[in-house]
Amino acid sequence: MNGKTKELLRDKPAIQEDEIGRCLDFALEQVGRNLKEFTCKFKRAFSTDGFYDATENENWTTGFWTGQIWLAWEWAVKSGRKELAEELKKAGEIQIDSFLRRIDEKDGVDHHDMGFLYSPSCVAGYKLTGSRNGREAAIKAADQLITRFHPVGEFIQAWGPMDQPENYRFIIDCLLNLPLLYWASQETGDSKYRDIAEKHIHTAIANVIREDYSTWHTFFMNMDTGEPDHGATCQGYRDGSAWARGQAWGVYGTAMAYRYTKRKEYIEDFKHVTGYFLEHLPSDLVPYWDLEFGEGCDEPRDSSSASIAACGMLEMAGYMEPEDAGYYRETAKKIMKSVADNYAVKSFHESNGLVLHSTYSKKSPYNTCTPEGVDECNIWGDYFYMEALTRLSGEWNPYW
Ligand code: GLY
Numbered sequence: 001m002n003g004k005t006k007e008l009l010r011d012k013p014a015i016q017e018d019e020i021g022r023c024l025d026f027a028l029e030q031v032g033r034n035l036k037e038f039t040c041k042f043k044r045a046f047s048t049d050g051f052y053d054a055t056e057n058e059n060w061t062t063g064f065w066t067g068q069i070w071l072a073w074e075w076a077v078k079s080g081r082k083e084l085a086e087e088l089k090k091a092g093e094i095q096i097d098s099f100l101r102r103i104d105e106k107d108g109v110d111h112h113d114m115g116f117l118y119s120p121s122c123v124a125g126y127k128l129t130g131s132r133n134g135r136e137a138a139i140k141a142a143d144q145l146i147t148r149f150h151p152v153g154e155f156i157q158a159w160g161p162m163d164q165p166e167n168y169r170f171i172i173d174c175l176l177n178l179p180l181l182y183w184a185s186q187e188t189g190d191s192k193y194r195d196i197a198e199k200h201i202h203t204a205i206a207n208v209i210r211e212d213y214s215t216w217h218t219f220f221m222n223m224d225t226g227e228p229d230h231g232a233t234c235q236g237y238r239d240g241s242a243w244a245r246g247q248a249w250g251v252y253g254t255a256m257a258y259r260y261t262k263r264k265e266y267i268e269d270f271k272h273v274t275g276y277f278l279e280h281l282p283s284d285l286v287p288y289w290d291l292e293f294g295e296g297c298d299e300p301r302d303s304s305s306a307s308i309a310a311c312g313m314l315e316m317a318g319y320m321e322p323e324d325a326g327y328y329r330e331t332a333k334k335i336m337k338s339v340a341d342n343y344a345v346k347s348f349h350e351s352n353g354l355v356l357h358s359t360y361s362k363k364s365p366y367n368t369c370t371p372e373g374v375d376e377c378n379i380w381g382d383y384f385y386m387e388a389l390t391r392l393s394g395e396w397n398p399y400w
Contacts, residue, residue: 001327005278012285014333015340020392023340024075027354027386030345031072032084034352038065039091042098043353046360046373050351057098060113064383066095067120067399068354070128071386075393089129096125100137103144112158112170114145115177115400120383123183124399135187142184145177146196153221154199169220171234172208172246174200175253179400182260194260201257205269207231208250213272214242214291215250237290238366244287247277248305252312256400258319270316271324277309278331285338289359289374300374303343304358304381307388310335314391315398336388344385345377353377355385 001009015023034043041054045061055062069092076085099122103109109117118141125134148157156174160167178197185194207219207228216231236243254270257263280291288294289302310332317325317332345351358381360373390396 002275002279005275008278008281008283008285009331009334012334013337014330015337015392017393019337019340020389023344024386024389024393025079026344026346027068027389028072028075028079028081028084030348030352030354031068032076032087033348035069035087035091039094040098042066042095043379045379046358047351047353047377050345050353050356050377052352052377052379057095057102058108060111060116061379063099063117063119063121064379066092066099067124067383068379068386069095070120070124070399071383071390073128074390074396078393092121092125092129093131093133096122096131096134096137100133100140103137103140106144109141109144111160112145112148112156112174112177114141115180116173116380117141119176119180119183120399123180127397127399138180139184139188142180142193145180146193149196149200150221150226152223153203153226155203155221156196156200158218163223165223168223168229169218169232170200170204170208171218172204172215172253173249175204175256176249176400179256179260179398198261201261205254205257205266209269209273213276215247215273215276217243217246233367235361235369236367237292237364241290241292242276242280244277244289244291244302244305245308247273247280247291248287248308248312251277251309252315255312255316259315267316267319270312274309274313274316274328284342285335286343286357289362300359300362301343301357302359302381303339303355304378304384306335306339306343307355307381307384310339310388311384311391314388332388333392336385336392339385340389351377353379354382 042062043052043065044055073088118138122134122138125131155170158171181193181197217233219231220229222229250273258266282295286306288299293299313328313332317328358378361369363371
């Protein structure tokens with residue numbers, strides 16, 4: 001930890017057990033209230049003026065709503081809310097059926113986000129309740145994901161039709177799609193999923209982390225030689241900056257890379273990427289949407305990045321020596337204290353989500369994204385907030 005980070009974290013309060021319980025109680029109530037509207041439908045990727053609309057099972061994001069249902073189910077069971085737990089389980093099963101239909105019909109699955117869609121929904125449902133449909137859907141999703149692997153360059157292509165130079169790239173976010181492949185190998189006994197995941201992790205980590213430990217959002221490979229070509233942003237402010245959520249995916253992604261490969265070098269990568277993230281936080285520990293922006297600027301925050309990074313720190317803490325583990329666990333608690341106090345929804349009238357002030361994609365003069373969901377709730381921000389609190393509430397078996 002450098003001096004700046006030490007100073008930033010000094011005297012910051014950490015979230016306490018009773019607060020974690022109260023936050024999870026509110027989240028459980030909110031998810032429960034939402035079931036009427038969002039059982040046969042899904043929440044959209046982001047809210048409008050704090051309220052989510054209903055959508056079909058589309059886009060890369062719907063798994064995060066089903067994931068909230070499963071996290072709420074876990075808390076309902078733990079806190080003895082039997083009736084609500086039963087309702088949540090039924091809703092989770094209905095949503096799993098929708099995911100099975102989606103993969104069977106190949107409806108909007110022509111991209112790499114199979115892990116984001118199928119881990120918190122179908123793998124979770126299978127791990128928690130033994131859902132056979134969940135297992136079947138998630139294995140089919142893993143089969144779909146490996147069709148995007150390029151042996152030339154050894155990576156999984158993120159978006160767009162395959163075999164066009166303008167699409168020959170991966171993005172840092174994909175590290176969170178890979179646990180689905182490890183799970184599929186474990187379930188089926190077929191190593192092909194794990195082999196591809198391992199190759200992608202190696203290519204991604206070797207290229208996506210810059211010398212100063214900031215990260216590229218997207219990285220192009222040479223289609224003919226398989227050699228690294230160049231990095232570029234899509235959702236960050238500019239090519240050379242560090243998109244806050246990209247860096248947060250890097251924190252959680254390197255932790256997951258270690259979880260599944262046990263390669264020591266990924267612990268060092270995790271420490272470096274996390275160090276850069278922490279050094280670039282403003283005083284309330286919740287980043288602006290790009291780490292280029294610092295204290296006092298009037299750019300919007302991305303609160304989802306704070307929760308994602310906290311989950312990564314809590315995951316990695318599980319594999320570290322006590323001193324390092326204590327540092328990352330305590331840092332995650334400080335971040336979540338700020339998210340809970342300053343960003344979380346406090347009343348059902350304010351929003352039908354859980355955490356305000358996230359940014360999905362903000363247009364800048366230098367990036368290529370479509371602007372949407374700026375300074376709103378977003379569905380993964382709500383999910384990772386619940387996941388971080390669940391991790392802090394006791395033992396938790398990850399959906400990833
Ligand atoms: N994976 C896309 C995003 O984080 O916005």
